[in-house]
Amino acid sequence: MKNPLTLASTATALFLTACAGPTVNLATPQPIKVDIAMRLDVYQHTKEVSKKSTSVATGTDPAEARRNRMADIQTFKNSRLVGEGRDALLAIRVETPGDYGDFIRKTVDAENADRMALMKSDAEKQKTSLPQIQTKQASLAAKLAFKGEWIEVVKDDGSSEWIQKEG
Numbered sequence: 001m002k003n004p005l006t007l008a009s010t011a012t013a014l015f016l017t018a019c020a021g022p023t024v025n026l027a028t029p030q031p032i033k034v035d036i037a038m039r040l041d042v043y044q045h046t047k048e049v050s051k052k053s054t055s056v057a058t059g060t061d062p063a064e065a066r067r068n069r070m071a072d073i074q075t076f077k078n079s080r081l082v083g084e085g086r087d088a089l090l091a092i093r094v095e096t097p098g099d100y101g102d103f104i105r106k107t108v109d110a111e112n113a114d115r116m117a118l119m120k121s122d123a124e125k126q127k128t129s130l131p132q133i134q135t136k137q138a139s140l141a142a143k144l145a146f147k148g149e150w151i152e153v154v155k156d157d158g159s160s161e162w163i164q165k166e167g
Helices: 004-019 062-078 097-127 132-143
Strands: 082-083 090-092 151-154 160-164
Touching: 062 082, 062 097, 082 132, 090 097, 097 132, 132 151
Parallel strands: 082 151
Antiparallel strands: 082 090, 151 160
């Protein structure tokens, strides 16, 4: 009878040498090419809006259109290019040439058209005159203006002047 230790070491040696098989090369001579076709659908869901309360510029709700251009308007105000008028409409204070000037004029015109549509709607709902609504909105805009922004204020004699809002 052979030594059990010898049998175990022989079996282990045979097992370990049997596991070493041929070498398999996983590299490819050229990169693997994958052709993927992808489709991306983007939907914008909006609620239906009546025809009489649509933005002149975008065809959407005037309040929504105003929210969408709010950052541009604030940039114009911060740059002291536009100011809040006594009629609750924006006024261009500094004419800017070129494409940027055209962008400012187009944005201010669209903003004023939407403001006017909303104020007319408010006047109808509240059964009051448009000038009264404009006065209220102008007062609110002046209160909400940041320091240094241009606002048009009405003087005691009924005339108006442009000032930069204080602190």
